[in-house]
Amino acid sequence: MDTLATWHQILEQRDPARLGEILAEDCVFLSPVVHTPQEGRELTTFYLTGAMHVFNDSFHYVKEVVSGDHAVLEFVCDMDGIVVNGVDILTFDASGKITEFKVMVRPLKAVNLLHARMKAMLEQLAS
Numbered sequence: 001m002d003t004l005a006t007w008h009q010i011l012e013q014r015d016p017a018r019l020g021e022i023l024a025e026d027c028v029f030l031s032p033v034v035h036t037p038q039e040g041r042e043l044t045t046f047y048l049t050g051a052m053h054v055f056n057d058s059f060h061y062v063k064e065v066v067s068g069d070h071a072v073l074e075f076v077c078d079m080d081g082i083v084v085n086g087v088d089i090l091t092f093d094a095s096g097k098i099t100e101f102k103v104m105v106r107p108l109k110a111v112n113l114l115h116a117r118m119k120a121m122l123e124q125l126a127s
Helices: 003-013 016-021 041-054 108-126
Strands: 025-030 061-069 070-080 082-092 096-104
Touching: 003 016, 003 061, 003 082, 016 041, 025 041, 025 082, 041 096, 041 108, 070 108, 082 108, 096 108
Parallel strands: 025 096
Antiparallel strands: 061 070, 070 082, 082 096
């Protein structure tokens, strides 16, 4: 399975329905704004779906480093004139599915903006 190629397709098509293809059932999502790990495919899908709605068309990866069972994807996105810069750190199991999806974001202004937008989006998706 070429998980990264599928991940890029999901993002390009903005199709979170396909996340089940690449996320392990016990996947853990680590958010830059939620201090506890979000455990399971369902919660990981929920957070990634929210992020797909929050990030706009300027979102793109600028670097990709893959080594063994891990990948680090650096991204950039302009949100209201604030450049959001971050990394998605992925860990894969033996079958190629994502077991951990960690997001780190900088600078602080971007973290605060992302926190507010994600909170609103997740509340909307949950209702």
